[in-house]
Amino acid sequence: MFYGDSSDYLHLLPDNWRELLEIKVISNGVNIQLDKVLNRIKAGVTNKSVTLADESGVARWERILGVTSPLNSSLQARREALRAKLMSKPPINLQSFKAVVEAYMGLEVDVVLGEDYTLRVWYRGESRQPDLNPLYATVYEMIPANLIVEIAYRWVTWGEVKTSYATWGDLVPMTWGEVKKGT
Structure with a gap:
């Protein structure tokens, strides 16, 4: 019935019916409708998973989970927040906790629990994350109320610069920015 990405209704009919003009015309209309159904089924199966969801699937997951998407976010950033x-x-x-933060940010982070009940999160990447408010909302829902979360971009230390480069x-x-980021 389905060959590749399109439907073929005629293959379901007896051989002697396939030659009738009326059946061929009906077959074209049926194939169009079957293709629409097939595409909706594929979209439903794809949107079942957050990691594979398209734009409409991600919007649906955001409504279900009550997640606000980050400012100017790409589809991938929205998937990671979900x-x-x-x-x-x-x-x-x-x-x-570290796994949740890494899933949101899409990069590796360091997490330390300080004696002052502060969860300190440091990350490095090609750029600073533009909007961390949805991440803060998510982590404050999951951690105990007596903890505080601090998220900071980790710059390269002079010790790391000295070991990475032999001379000035x-x-x-x-650029100075590239040196500070360690790129």
């Missing part, structure tokens, strides 16, 4: 929300179910420990001449082709 994954982070889904991962924020108990039990919560530092590893699961190695730094000449780079």
